[in-house]
Amino acid sequence: xxxxxxxxxxxxxxxxxxxxxxxxxxxxxxxxxxxxxxxxxxxxxxxxxxxxxxxxxxxxxxxxxxxxxxxxxxxxxxxxxxxxxxxxxxxxxxxxxxxxxxxxxxxxxxxxxxxxxxxxxxxxxxxxxxxxxxxxxxxxxxxxxxxxxxxxxxxxxxxxxxxxxxxxxxxxxxxxxxxxxxxxxxxxxxxxxxxxxxxxxxxxxxxxxxxxxxxxxxxxxxxxxxxxxxxxxxxxxxxxxxxxxxxxxxxxxxxxxxxxxxxxxxxxxxxxxxxxxxxxxxxxxxxxxxxxxxxxxxxxxxxxxxxxxxxxxxxxxxxxxxxxxxxxxxxxxxxxxxxxxxxxxxxxxxxxxxxxxxxxxxxxxxxxxxxxxxxxxxxxxxxxxxxxxxxxxxxxxxxxxxxxxxxxxxxxxxxxxxxxxxxxxxxxxxxxxxxxxxxxxxxxxxxxxxxxxxxxxxxxxxxxxxxxxxxxxxxxxxxxxxxxxxxxxxxxxxxxxxxxxxxxxxxxxxxxxxxxxxxxxxxxxxxxxxxxxxxxxxxxxxxxxxxxxxxxxxxxxxxxxxxxxxxxxxxxxxxxxxxxxxxxxxx
Amino acid sequence: xxxxxxxxxxxxxxxxxxxxxxxxxxxxxxxxxxxxxxxxxxxxxxxxxxxxxxxxxxxxxxxxxxxxxxxxxxxxxxxxxxxxxxxxxxxxxxxxxxxxxxxxxxxxxxxxxxxxxxxxxxxxxxxxxxxxxxxxxxxxxxxxxxxxxxxxxxxxxxxxxxxxxxxxxxxxxxxxxxxxxxxxxxxxxxxxxxxxxxxxxxxxxxxxxxxxxxxxxxxxxxxxxxxxxxx
Amino acid sequence: xxxxxxxxxxxxxxxxxxxxxxxxxxxxxxxxxxxxxxxxxxxxxxxxxxxxxxxxxxxxxxxxxxxxxxxxxxxxxxxxxxxxxxxxxxxxxxxxxxxxxxxxxxxxxxxxxxxx
Numbered sequence: 047x048x049x050x051x052x053x054x055x056x057x058x059x060x061x062x063x064x065x066x067x068x069x070x071x072x073x074x075x076x077x078x079x080x081x082x083x084x085x086x087x088x089x090x091x092x093x094x095x096x097x098x099x100x101x102x103x104x105x106x107x108x109x110x111x112x113x114x115x116x117x118x119x120x121x122x123x124x125x126x127x128x129x130x131x132x133x134x135x136x137x138x139x140x141x142x143x144x145x146x147x148x149x150x151x152x153x154x155x156x157x158x159x160x161x162x163x164x165x166x167x168x169x170x171x172x173x174x175x176x177x178x179x180x181x182x183x184x185x186x187x188x189x190x191x192x193x194x195x196x197x198x199x200x201x202x203x204x205x206x207x208x209x210x211x212x213x214x215x216x217x218x219x220x221x222x223x224x225x226x227x228x229x230x231x232x233x234x235x236x237x238x239x240x241x242x243x244x245x246x247x248x249x250x251x252x253x254x255x256x257x258x259x260x261x262x263x264x265x266x267x268x269x270x271x272x273x274x275x276x277x278x279x280x281x282x283x284x285x286x287x288x289x290x291x292x293x294x295x296x297x298x299x300x301x302x303x304x305x306x307x308x309x310x311x312x313x314x315x316x317x318x319x320x321x322x323x324x325x326x327x328x329x330x331x332x333x334x335x336x337x338x339x340x341x342x343x344x345x346x347x348x349x350x351x352x353x354x355x356x357x358x359x360x361x362x363x364x365x366x367x368x369x370x371x372x373x374x375x376x377x378x379x380x381x382x383x384x385x386x387x388x389x390x391x392x393x394x395x396x397x398x399x400x401x402x403x404x405x406x407x408x409x410x411x412x413x414x415x416x417x418x419x420x421x422x423x424x425x426x427x428x429x430x431x432x433x434x435x436x437x438x439x440x441x442x443x444x445x446x447x448x449x450x451x452x453x454x455x456x457x458x459x460x461x462x463x464x465x466x467x468x469x470x471x472x473x474x475x476x477x478x479x480x481x482x483x484x485x486x487x488x489x490x491x492x493x494x495x496x497x498x499x500x501x502x503x504x505x506x507x508x509x510x511x512x513x514x515x516x517x518x519x520x521x522x523x524x525x526x527x528x529x530x531x532x533x534x535x536x537x538x539x540x541x542x543x544x545x546x547x548x549x550x551x552x553x554x555x556x557x558x559x560x561x562x563x564x565x566x567x568x569x570x571x572x573x574x575x576x577x578x579x580x581x582x583x584x585x586x587x588x589x590x591x592x593x594x595x596x597x598x599x600x601x602x603x604x605x606x607x608x609x610x611x612x613x614x615x616x617x618x619x620x621x622x623x624x625x626x627x628x629x630x631x632x633x
Numbered sequence: 634x635x636x637x638x639x640x641x642x643x644x645x646x647x648x649x650x651x652x653x654x655x656x657x658x659x660x661x662x663x664x665x666x667x668x669x670x671x672x673x674x675x676x677x678x679x680x681x682x683x684x685x686x687x688x689x690x691x692x693x694x695x696x697x698x699x700x701x702x703x704x705x706x707x708x709x710x711x712x713x714x715x716x717x718x719x720x721x722x723x724x725x726x727x728x729x730x731x732x733x734x735x736x737x738x739x740x741x742x743x744x745x746x747x748x749x750x751x752x753x754x755x756x757x758x759x760x761x762x763x764x765x766x767x768x769x770x771x772x773x774x775x776x777x778x779x780x781x782x783x784x785x786x787x788x789x790x791x792x793x794x795x796x797x798x799x800x801x802x803x804x805x806x807x808x809x810x811x812x813x814x815x816x817x818x819x820x821x822x823x824x825x826x827x828x829x830x831x832x833x834x835x836x837x838x839x840x841x842x843x844x845x846x847x848x849x850x851x852x853x854x855x856x857x858x859x860x861x862x863x864x
Numbered sequence: 865x866x867x868x869x870x871x872x873x874x875x876x877x878x879x880x881x882x883x884x885x886x887x888x889x890x891x892x893x894x895x896x897x898x899x900x901x902x903x904x905x906x907x908x909x910x911x912x913x914x915x916x917x918x919x920x921x922x923x924x925x926x927x928x929x930x931x932x933x934x935x936x937x938x939x940x941x942x943x944x945x946x947x948x949x950x951x952x953x954x955x956x957x958x959x960x961x962x963x964x965x966x967x968x969x970x971x972x973x974x975x976x977x978x979x980x
Contacts, residue, residue: 085682086734088777089690103757146758149748149812151766151773158760183773189689190773197747232727261685294661297687378687381706382663502674546678548644551728554677790946793869821874826945830876833942859877 049227049238049482053474054080056464057225057241059212059268062090063188063450064432065247066195067457068411068464073202075465080239082210082228084263084556087196091249091261092453095188096300096374097165098180099145099454100447101138105159106178111135113170114179116626118448121167121331122402122441123583123593124628125281125601127617130409130437134448134455141454142181150194151183153371163371164305167331167445167633176329180447185300185374191450211556212267213485215244215275215428218478223413223428225477226271227485231556234549236489238482242474243427243464246272246405247457250433251567252285255398255517256509259291259298268434270563272405273570274484277425278415278603278612280436281403282567283575284584286444287518289335291397293355295382299375299394301446304328306371308360310339311391312347323633330633333443333584336396340518343395350393357391396518401567402444402584403574404436406603406614411435411460416603421614427467431460438601441616442583492558498543501558508535508561508568516575522589525576532565532572539565570604577611578602595628634658634668635715638679642728649726653715665712666693666705681730688843691778694721695730701780701841721783723792736792737779737799744796744804744822749815765811772806772851774844775799781838781848787831794827798838798848801829805851808858820859829855879938886931893928913979922976929972933965 058069061083072079083090102109114135119126146152146160153161162178170177183190199206209231216224216238225241251266252258269279289310290299304310309328312318322338323330330338339356342348349357360368360375365388368376372387379387408414408422411431417423430436432453439452515528539561546554580594581587600613618625634656641649656671666686673679681704682692688706696719697707709716724732750759782788782797796804804823807813823829829852838848906912915921940961948954 085684085690085692086738086777089682089684089692091685091690093690093776094685094687143754143756143758147748147750147754149807149810151769151810152758154761154763154766156763158762160758186689186774189776193773200742201745201747261690263684295663374689381708382687500674501677544677548642548678548728550642550644551680551731553673553680557677794871822872824874824877825871826873826876826879827871830880831942856877856880860881863877863881 049236049486051238051240051477052080054078054239054241055468056080056243056245057082057239058245058247059226060090060247060249060432060434061087061206062247062249062432063092063192063195063453064457064460065090065245066192066199067454068245068247068431068461069204070195070199070202071458071461072464073199073204077465077468080205080207080241082207082212082226082239084209084211084231084267086208087199087206088193090192091264092188092192092450094259094261094298095191095450096185096298097302097305098163098182098187098447099138099142099191099450100165100168100179100445101142101181101451102135102179103139103142103160103162103181105155106162108170109177109179111138112623113172113177114138114168115620115623116172117168118439118445119441119626120173120631121443121445122439123333123443123631124595124599124626125284125438125441125582125616127409127438128620128623128625129617130439132620132623133409133459134437134439134451137455137459138451141451141458145191145194145454148194148198151190153182153184163302164329165446166301166304166329166335167326168447169326173325176326180302180305182302184370185302185372188450211559212248212271213488213559215271216477216481217275218475222426222475224475224481227482232551234552234555236482236485238477240474240477241427242468242471243429245411245429245431245460245464246434247430247432248434250401251564252398252401254508254512254564254568254571255285256513257291257296257395258398259288259296260398265560265564266401266434266567267560267563268430269405269570270566272430273566273606276605276607277405277413277428278605279403279567279570280406280601280603281438281442281574282401282570282604283578283602284402284442285398285516285571286332286400286402286584287336287396288399289332289339289396290358290392290394291399292378292382293350293393293395296397297378297382298397298399299358299378299392300372301332303358303360303372303375306360306367307363308358310335310394311349311357311359312342313349313353314347316347318342318347326633331443331445334633336518337586339396355393355395358394359391360387361389361391400444400449401433402436402438402440402442404434405430406601407431407435407437409437409456409459410463411456412463416612416614429460429464431456442585488559488562492542492544492555493547495541495543499538499541501542501544501554501561504535504538504542505561505564507538508532508565511535512568512571516572518586520575520585520587522587525572528572529576532569536565536569566606569609573609574602574604574611599628634709636668636672637715637717638672638730639719640679640729641726642678651717658709663708664705665697665707665709665716668709669704679730680728689776691776694778694780696720696722701784703778703780703843706843721779723783723789724779734779737782737797740782740792740796740800741777741803744800744819745815746803746807748807748810748813750812751814759812761811768809768811769806771846772802772809775802775806775846776844778843780841780843784837784841786835786837787833791827791831795831796823796828798832798852801832801855802846802848802851805855808855816858817862820855820862823855824859883935883938886935889927889931890935893924896924916976916979925976926972930969933969937961937965
């Protein structure tokens, strides 16, 4: 039995910021495009971004894309590819203006221009002093942006397949990508989406950790699909722990709080970031701040009864500023931390937030893999943008605000690449005979599995393992043990069983399929982290406390097949600017 | 803690029923969604939508002890036992707590929810004073969870013709935007005994909005503008 | 069966406004009547009659009654729109209500001006 087929010029998987931006480009170009999303587009996790979009508009004082580029490279701990970073920083202002023209309700200055706030790691004149670069809509920037992009897609008549979950990537013998299989959640029906170009914008997989700011839907579906189809995953050891997740709840508190003047205190009421980062203080980059916080807690200076968290003080900003610039934060603090930040500090801890790695791409959004002697050969018909892709602009640590910049710039760029590719490559290639075999086998196994492992328990074991063995601080023995445990988790995940066999909106089945993807990501993370013998950006190893540019200035590539690692060099050659040579990183 | 949950799977149930659950909660379980995740671990056949678990994505709207709200920001401590959970009223049930929201989104789409401005885009941003931008506060924050529209009797009665509070709030969001040039077309479109004027200021929408927005006020503003343009 | 949803009648504002204006008229008249009852205490037929033979009182009462009828028309039409779905039946009922209210209006005039 073969599956029913739908044919499109392009299929976009995921309808968050990057997917919607790309879809807009494709729809406006008149291409027959299908956008698949597990959730209604405005429920995608971009909606939870708070602080802003980084772009050197220079509305608040002098700024330039070159400074933004320098900050991003330094933030990446020199692991970012400098061509992609230059591209992003140069395109950022245009992306923001465009979004403004789409109707984005940005905050404003008295002269009517877009208001920008300071953010971690963003500086003037190559690290001299903080700069105001984050374009925001109060502390609901992601929400405003996602809705604006969705609205623009409504205008462009984009065809959405809402609550369709993509299951597997379809590749033929030559390696060309020909679409995906996908399941309609409401009916349980599985279809083949046969496309001339397939663009993944499936977001991150922050749900591999127990304490995460990420939504339930962030299960790395694109990464799982790519890994199963033989595409390597790049730099998966680099996970950003956001300094300020609400202690216990995991809900994000934007860095914009510190941008607007809030700061962190230990139990002695000391503003400890002055010790760790004398110039940028609380606005140092996130890996630095998170490590400082974890150190304070580890050394017994954490606040609270258990001395297990840090305090984020912002009451000195005054009720008016908080109400105007950070209204959502006040709402979150009251609901999830039981404190009113107008009076009391918010208890926070570093919390898993963002995946710097992903499906390897170039700055056009084309997926690239090593082939023959080439380390970045294009996979025909396959594109990735946003958190699921790795261009790599974030390297070993992402700067705050650069995620939204990434979505806009690479969403658009990958859309443009698809348009170019489709113009040059007319006609659908035939589907291979085994196009749907993998998906059918996975579903048949779930339907037929009697008993089996509980999806909930295997997932919990994975999250605990990742949290304990691959967190802010990493230790060689813990990583090695972590790899062993993840192998057990993966074996158990292959035997999951669900009691619910219904066709209709079966979320048990969805969660089991999501777990398959999460496990790929967790395994890639643990194995890549275990292998990287240095400390760089978000990856901090106790046995190799220093960055090692001689041996490790290179990207990891994890292959599912045999859980094998390969490496490729970092691109240190920008498009037009001078190379920023790796230097000691201090804030 | 005790829960009574609406269950219906068209694949096997001839009609809906209420199922009771008793779950042991951990101290870290603060919100209703935490409890639902525990129930789901015990009984994986319970279907519901959820995503951000912090009240911004609008997925987990449901009827909680007779009142619409988001499970992720409804405190367990505030709920009377047994907690009765039902799907949002007034929309067709797909399964359990999952409703078919097509009608709701159709109404949202009907107001042309996008900025309309045919003037050539400037090189940089279109300027807007802080005061003009402030007009959008209390409007753009809507998360399309449908708590409001599905608690509105006028929407229950005429879901196909009455835009409903969420759609009308969105309509006013664009009318209020100084960058939008389609005010008069938007007012024309809404001047209709069903689309706008089915609102009888019952204010259930204001009462249940999990984001504290006020659709009734926005609807009032639309009517004010219509009067202004008529007299 | 094909269900065709038609909207876009492009009226409603006038009726909405009429409801508000007639409500103000009714409220004003009610306050006026309350004042008269409390302060003039028209305790017998003669006093009541004396009140209503004055031309301004007749006009005010007529205005009040017309407001009631007009207000009622908008309200009853809304109810018919909610509860009576077949367009033909609804039209018949609406015409019936209109004729009844027009008759009431004429009857009101007759009553008010028959007092002598």
